[in-house]
Amino acid sequence: MSGTTRTSADLDxxxxxxxxxxxxxxxxxxxxxxxxxADSEIGNLSDEDLAEFERLIEVTDRDLLGWITGEIETPTNYNTPLFRRLKAFHTHTSPIHN
Known part of the structure; x- marks a missing residue:
């Protein structure tokens, strides 16, 4: 089970x-x-946002989790508007937020 609640039928x-x-x-x-x-935002992301999200997917789990939780300072080149949206989304909606 993937955990996704969104159908991908309408996605490219x-x-x-x-x-x-x-x-x-x-x-x-x-x-x-x-x-x-991704479930929430994938259908609305611009091509630029998609490219940035793909770049974030390549970051190691431990680093990305540390940036999102604030345990590790986010490198300047990753502290983009999309990353800040992801971080805010997690902070406001996630049951695993500290």
């Missing part, structure tokens, strides 16, 4: 791949953070 191939990768990261906490954000 790129968005389907991003949605899948968001829910299959390796660390369950990051599956929930990235997957829930």
């Amino acid at each position: 191939v790129r968005r389907k791949q991003i949605l899948y990768r968001s829910w299959h990261r390796g660390m369950r906490e990051m599956d929930l953070i990235m997957g829930r954000f």
Whole structure:
């Protein structure tokens, strides 16, 4: 079970791949953070936002989780508007937020 609550039937191939990768990261906490954000936002992301989200998917789970929770300072080149949306989404909606 992937955890996704969103159907991918109406998505183009790129968005389907991003949605899948968001829910299959390796660390369950990051599956929930990235997957829930993708479920909510994937249909509305611009091409630029999609590229940035794909870049975030490539970051290791431990680093990305640390940036999102504030345990590790976010590098300047990753502290983008999309990353801040992801972080705010997690802070306001996640049951795993500290």
